[in-house]
Amino acid sequence: MSDPFDDIPFGDEPGPPAAPGQPSGIAARAMAARRGPPPRDYLEGLNGEQRRAVETTDGPVLVLAGAGTGKTRVLTTRIAHILSLGLAWPSQILAVTFTNKAAREMKERIGILVGEAVEGMPWLGTFHSIGVKILRRHAELAGLRSDFTILDTDDQIRLIKQVIQAEGLDDKRWPARTFAHMIDGWKNKGYGPKDIPEGDARAFANGRGRELFSAYQDRLKTLNACDFGDLLCHPIRILRDNPDVLADYHSRFRYILVDEYQDTNTAQYMWLRLLAQRPRSKTPSSVASGDTFSHHGEKEGRLPSPLVGEGGSPRSGETGEGYSSGFEEAPFPGDLPSPAEGRARDDAPDDFSSAPAERSRASGDSASENKINICCVGDDDQSIYGWRGAEVDNILRFEKDFPGSTVIRLERNYRSTEHILGAASHLIAHNEGRLGKTLFTELSDPDHDKVQVHAAWDSEEEARAVGEEIEQAQRRGHNLNDMAILVRASFQMREFEDRFVTLGLNYRVIGGPRFYERMEIRDAMAYFRVVAQPADDLAFERIVNTPKRGLGDASVRMVHDYARARGIPMLEAAGEIVQTEEMKPKPRAALRELVDSFKRWRDLLEKTPHSELAEVILEESGYTAMWQNDRSAEAPGRLENLKELIRSMEEFESLRSFLEHVSLVMDAEQNADLDAVSIMTLHAAKGLEFETVFLPGWEEGLFPHQRSLDEGGRSGLEEERRLAYVGLTRAKRHCHLWFVSNRRIHGLWQSTIPSRFLDELPAAHVDVAEAPTNYGGFGGYGASRFDKAEAFSANRSTPGWQRAQQNRTEATSRNWGSRSGVAVERIGYGETDSGFGAGRKSVKGRVIEGELVAKSVSDTPSTFSTGDRVFHLKFGNGNIVAVEGNKLTVDFDKAGQKRVLDGFVERV
DNA sequence: GGGCTATATATTTTT
DNA sequence: TATATAGCCC
Numbered sequence: 029m030s031d032p033f034d035d036i037p038f039g040d041e042p043g044p045p046a047a048p049g050q051p052s053g054i055a056a057r058a059m060a061a062r063r064g065p066p067p068r069d070y071l072e073g074l075n076g077e078q079r080r081a082v083e084t085t086d087g088p089v090l091v092l093a094g095a096g097t098g099k100t101r102v103l104t105t106r107i108a109h110i111l112s113l114g115l116a117w118p119s120q121i122l123a124v125t126f127t128n129k130a131a132r133e134m135k136e137r138i139g140i141l142v143g144e145a146v147e148g149m150p151w152l153g154t155f156h157s158i159g160v161k162i163l164r165r166h167a168e169l170a171g172l173r174s175d176f177t178i179l180d181t182d183d184q185i186r187l188i189k190q191v192i193q194a195e196g197l198d199d200k201r202w203p204a205r206t207f208a209h210m211i212d213g214w215k216n217k218g219y220g221p222k223d224i225p226e227g228d229a230r231a232f233a234n235g236r237g238r239e240l241f242s243a244y245q246d247r248l249k250t251l252n253a254c255d256f257g258d259l260l261c262h263p264i265r266i267l268r269d270n271p272d273v274l275a276d277y278h279s280r281f282r283y284i285l286v287d288e289y290q291d292t293n294t295a296q297y298m299w300l301r302l303l304a305q306r307p308r309s310k311t312p313s314s315v316a317s318g319d320t321f322s323h324h325g326e327k328e329g330r331l332p333s334p335l336v337g338e339g340g341s342p343r344s345g346e347t348g349e350g351y352s353s354g355f356e357e358a359p360f361p362g363d364l365p366s367p368a369e370g371r372a373r374d375d376a377p378d379d380f381s382s383a384p385a386e387r388s389r390a391s392g393d394s395a396s397e398n399k400i401n402i403c404c405v406g407d408d409d410q411s412i413y414g415w416r417g418a419e420v421d422n423i424l425r426f427e428k429d430f431p432g433s434t435v436i437r438l439e440r441n442y443r444s445t446e447h448i449l450g451a452a453s454h455l456i457a458h459n460e461g462r463l464g465k466t467l468f469t470e471l472s473d474p475d476h477d478k479v480q481v482h483a484a485w486d487s488e489e490e491a492r493a494v495g496e497e498i499e500q501a502q503r504r505g506h507n508l509n510d511m512a513i514l515v516r517a518s519f520q521m522r523e524f525e526d527r528f529v530t531l532g533l534n535y536r537v538i539g540g541p542r543f544y545e546r547m548e549i550r551d552a553m554a555y556f557r558v559v560a561q562p563a564d565d566l567a568f569e570r571i572v573n574t575p576k577r578g579l580g581d582a583s584v585r586m587v588h589d590y591a592r593a594r595g596i597p598m599l600e601a602a603g604e605i606v607q608t609e610e611m612k613p614k615p616r617a618a619l620r621e622l623v624d625s626f627k628r629w630r631d632l633l634e635k636t637p638h639s640e641l642a643e644v645i646l647e648e649s650g651y652t653a654m655w656q657n658d659r660s661a662e663a664p665g666r667l668e669n670l671k672e673l674i675r676s677m678e679e680f681e682s683l684r685s686f687l688e689h690v691s692l693v694m695d696a697e698q699n700a701d702l703d704a705v706s707i708m709t710l711h712a713a714k715g716l717e718f719e720t721v722f723l724p725g726w727e728e729g730l731f732p733h734q735r736s737l738d739e740g741g742r743s744g745l746e747e748e749r750r751l752a753y754v755g756l757t758r759a760k761r762h763c764h765l766w767f768v769s770n771r772r773i774h775g776l777w778q779s780t781i782p783s784r785f786l787d788e789l790p791a792a793h794v795d796v797a798e799a800p801t802n803y804g805g806f807g808g809y810g811a812s813r814f815d816k817a818e819a820f821s822a823n824r825s826t827p828g829w830q831r832a833q834q835n836r837t838e839a840t841s842r843n844w845g846s847r848s849g850v851a852v853e854r855i856g857y858g859e860t861d862s863g864f865g866a867g868r869k870s871v872k873g874r875v876i877e878g879e880l881v882a883k884s885v886s887d888t889p890s891t892f893s894t895g896d897r898v899f900h901l902k903f904g905n906g907n908i909v910a911v912e913g914n915k916l917t918v919d920f921d922k923a924g925q926k927r928v929l930d931g932f933v934e935r936v
Numbered sequence: 937g938g939g940c941t942a943t944a945t946a947t948t949t950t951t
Numbered sequence: 952t953a954t955a956t957a958g959c960c961c
Contacts, residue, residue: 103948127950200957251944256951291950416949518946539949573937580937585944712946733947751948774946774953 041805070108070141072340074101081403081436082106085115085283088304088430089403090423094467095410095452095757096409096717103287104134104407107149108141116282118148122303124155124331125287130694130715131157134287149279155296157692162266170262175561175684177253179692182550184208184255185567195236202233211241215257216417217455218264221245250595252563260295267302277303279399289406289426301429304402348386362773393416400788402430407464409456412711412751414743415736415853441467445476445701447506448763450793452756458788459746466755478764480797481786486770486777487520487725491527494722497764498533498705501720510719512706514755520724521707525852534704534854537710548655548666548774549673553690559629562684563597572598575654577618583611587619595930599626606874608915608927610902625649638683642674704852710755721759724766726752726783730773752785764797891930899932900926905936 071079081091081102093099107123110116131153139146151158160178167174179187188211188597189204210232214224221242229238246253254262267274284304286292292300404426404564411420427433441449449467456462484490498511513524521537543549551574557567569588573579591601605611606620625648632641646652650668655663680686706718725731732748740747756763767782894900896908898918904921914930 154951159951176951259951412948413950415947519946568950576937578937730947735947747948772952 057253058660060389070105070112074098074105075440077436077438077440078105081405081438082109084434084436085113085401087399087401088433089401089427090289090426090430090433090435091403091405091438092435092463092465093405093407093438094441095407095754096441097322097438098406098437098442099405100133100137100287104137104141104284105216106403107138107283107285110283111142111145113243118145119150120280120282121149121151121285122153122158122281122283123149123285124158124300126291128154128157130154140921154692155299157258158365159263159299160688160692162263162277163254163259166266166270169266169270169273169322170258171249171913172254172262173252175252177557177561177564178259178688179248179253179257179566179569180545180691181208182545183253184211187251187566187570188240188244191240191247192233193244195233197233197236197238201256207232207237207240208653210237210257211244212257213417214241215255215261216293216295218261220265222746223295251565252561253566257295260299261904264295264299264302274302278400284400284402286402286404287406290408290411290420290423291406292422294419294422295417297419297422300402302432304400307361322652340824342551348829356620358641389621405690407465409459409465409750410714410754411756412714412747414740414747424461432752437465439465441469442471443760444469444471446472447476447478447793448756448759448761450660450901451479451763451789452753454790454793455785455788456749459749461746477762478793478795479765479789480795481765481767481789482797483782484766484768486768487523488527489676490724490766490768491523494524494764494766495527495533497722500530501762506719508705511718511722512708512713512716512718512758513722513724514708514710514713514758516710516725516751520730522705528705531854534702535811536699536702536704536706537852538706538708542750543669543672546666546669548669552642552670552673553687554645555649555651556642556683557687558626558632559641559645560687561629562599562626565591565598568598571649571651572602572619572622573648577615577622579618579622581617583619584612588596590929590931599623604749604914604929605848608929610932612927622649630777631729633683636688637759638680639677641676641683642677646670646674710751714754714757716756720762720764721755722764722766723752723755724768725771726767726786727764727771727773727780728783729778729780730771731785749785749788750818892933892935897936899936900933902932903928 064410071082075098078098078101082105083088085106091099091102103123107121110121111118123134125134133145135149135152138149146152150161153161163170163176164171164174167176185204185208188208189199192202192204210228212226212583221238224238224825229235229241231237233240241294248258267277281303284300286300295632297901323929404423406423408420408423411418412421422429427435444452446469449469453467478719484493494513498508501848504509513521515521515524518540525535525537527533544553551571554567554570557564558571561567565588569584572584572587576798587598587602587605590605591598594601602619603623606616606623609616611619629645629648631640632644636644652667654668655667658666677683677686680689693719710723728734731752732745736744736748738744764785767780767786769779770777771780772778892908894908894911897905898908898916899905900918900920903918903920903923903926906918906926908916909919909925910917915927916930916933917925917927918933919925
């Protein structure tokens with residue numbers, strides 16, 4: 029991740045390719061033409077639609093890219109095209125993705141096309157990383173310092189818990205986790221505490237939701253920290269409230285490209301709109317006023333302008349149920365011009381190369397003449413993240429949002445056989461409200477396998493049979509790397525893993541907790557964070573007693589309370605407390621030692637290479653020793669991980685950039701050399717492809733998942749169906765669906781019925797592979813269950829049945845086979861240590877808000893003087909004999925002379 | 937401060 | 952069933 033501060037200031041940027049002084053517009057093009065066309069090798073091999081998607085550089089473009097139609101290729105080629113035509117400098121292109129992986133891949137592929145130029149693309153990244161970049165430059169506008177910390181989910185929950193407790197609420201009755209989800213949901217919509225619907229606010233903690241949200245935001249601000257949602261919301265607010273800042277970005281970006289547009293949430297949508305739509309000739313503030321965003325995607329109908337934040341008058345007078353709906357058709361307000369408004373597509377050439385930003389600025393013009401051309405690529409049929417805030421509506425509404433846009437459909441599929449596409453297309457056609465695409469392929473061959481549906485008695489047998497299929501394929505010479513098992517829910521993975529271990533079959537599990545979520549890594553990171561940012565209380569609390577220093581609940585609480593009362597970071601508070609006798613000698617000595625250590629490490633920060641410093645920290649803090657002395661089985665692995673952490677730090681130029689990398693990029697690399705079957709969830713499989721795909725668990729209740737049906741109704745079902753579509757379209761040649769008759773859920777066996785999705789498959793492209801009615805539990809399952817009924821053979825002479833029988837015997841005899849020698853890779857999987865609780869007593873940040881705090885806040889440090897009679901909670905009454913700043917020496921009646929902090933005594 | 941037992945709870949997950 | 956966490960006791 030590049031250092032956010034190293035970015036080129038506007039003024040120093042090279043002018044756009046039509047160099048200053050040279051004619052622009054048609055003339056420039058004419059001149060370019062005279063010099064001969066720019067190299068266009070990169071266009072070769074594109075089909076007509078792909079080419080159109082690449083070459084339509086003017087005006088808003090929506091590319092509806094079905095599965096396997098070359099989406100990434102279009103996106104990267106389009107950038108290469110813009111660059112090589114000289115339509116923009118690399119730094120004038122904003123290219124956003126959702127995941128780091130996608131960003132990395134895009135960068136790589138652009139690099140192949142344009143070489144070094146990709147290095148000049150500072151604005152290629154995830155929504156979040158670009159959000160951070162914007163936020164770091166204008167942090168003060170969000171009430172932060174530019175060295176703010178980014179909290180991950182774990183920190184966020186810990187902080188919320190503290191807030192809930194501080195408000196005097198029972199954190200058991202009102203779990204922090206639940207509230208964290210609510211906050212995420214609000215932030216996905218761009219809401220600040222003042223904007224949330226009354227109903228939402230009432231739903232938590234006896235109607236104190238808004239209060240809590242607000243308190244949480246305040247805490248973040250004092251901690252100089254952001255959660256992930258803030259990385260989107262703060263920039264939106266900054267852009268919206270600061271026309272000059274917005275104008276800067278408007279003149280900066282000339283092309284915006286968005287990947288996976290169907291996954292954008294409302295906040296991301298708003299963010300894009302702000303950047304992509306500039307006012308015609310008015311001041312940028314016309315776009316910046318909150319009320320221009322009537323995002324109608326809300327089911328509730330009209331909502332207050334999100335992020336009205338300070339000063340806005342959100343929804344006063346509106347009751348929770350009083351929303352009017354019917355905004356579905358609302359066009360975007362007319363005063364928000366679209367980039368292409370008023371320009372028919374045909375006259376596009378006239379403003380083909382509009383005046384570069386620099387020129388218009390130089391000539392004193394507003395940047396209003398420039399267009400920002402947005403191009404969104406996505407597939408409404410692959411929208412599977414509705415449950416975390418994605419609004420399919422954003423893509424469905426694109427043409428309305430960006431009038432004059434071009435919609436290009438990529439329907440030629442290069443991945444799958446006609447049967448796989450036929451099955452997938454037929455299935456997805458059961459959804460309503462699609463933009464509609466029909467994938468086709470030229471990869472047609474009578475020899476191609478149809479999609480196979482298999483039945484099994486229970487999940488164990490399912491795993492056994494899949495394992496057998498895999499071994500057979502392997503025997504036929506297929507690589508395990510070309511096979512994947514895609515499950516609906518991760519608990520399904522276990523049975524496959526167990527089976528593969530007994531079979532000695534290599535596998536890799538993708539997804540789940542990652543490297544940076546492991547306990548030891550998070551602990552180490554917490555040390556580094558405190559050194560880099562002494563105000564990071566969450567980090568401090570995490571490691572204050574790790575390794576054990578005898579600083580228990582009481583000690584930590586004292587530091588915490590004192591820090592909050594004084595409004596200072598805990599480390600600083602600790603520094604003051606250790607100079608007194610507030611604490612018993614033992615914890616005090618331990619705390620002093622820690623405080624001194626941090627001081628020492630911080631001094632080293634400037635002088636020592638950061639990876640070296642990291643080693644010193646882990647060594648001197650006793651953290652390494654803690655694991656060395658640990659006799660448990662995981663300890664060596666943890667030490668190994670710590671070494672790996674330090675090794676990976678070397679790749680970064682500073683501790684700061686390393687910490688930023690970790691907070692945003694949490695993925696682990698995989699071992700490409702290992703030949704292994706992949707096991708992952710359907711969600712994790714999006715974007716991937718495999719020669720052979722196994723899709724187990726197609727049963728009602730699991731897939732579609734009961735919970736989706738219960739909570740999401742029809743749209744929930746449709747999202748499940750899209751998930752099925754994603755699953756099917758991952759397969760290139762072979763696709764096997766499975767359902768079982770009995771599945772163990774939460775420990776009890778339940779009999780299940782085949783998924784309705786199986787009924788929705790077209791008979792022409794599907795085979796029932798084996799149908800042993802008395803054994804596999806097909807029951808009524810058979811041809812009639814398919815859409816266009818066709819006869820299926822369902823007798824025991826089928827190879828499938830025989831194989832099934834064979835599997836059974838083979839499997840039992842093999843059960844005792846060697847367990848060793850199986851290569852198991854867990855991509856992104858740590859041990860089962862989800863969170864901060866494992867192996868450690870969690871530090872209770874119980875905060876006593878109330879009298880004591882109120883008093884100490886109102887007391888200025890110097891209100892005590894020698895001779896005052898005071899009361900101390902622990903030492904009782906006494907007389908002050910000396911005052912030294914906020915430290916008092918008191919002669920207590922019973923305890924004798926002690927040094928205490930003024931915050932801990934009250935006048936009597 | 938550590939270790940034990942009781943108890944709730946159980947999709948999908950990126951940043 | 953199995954896993955994580957919270958409370959309790961020493």
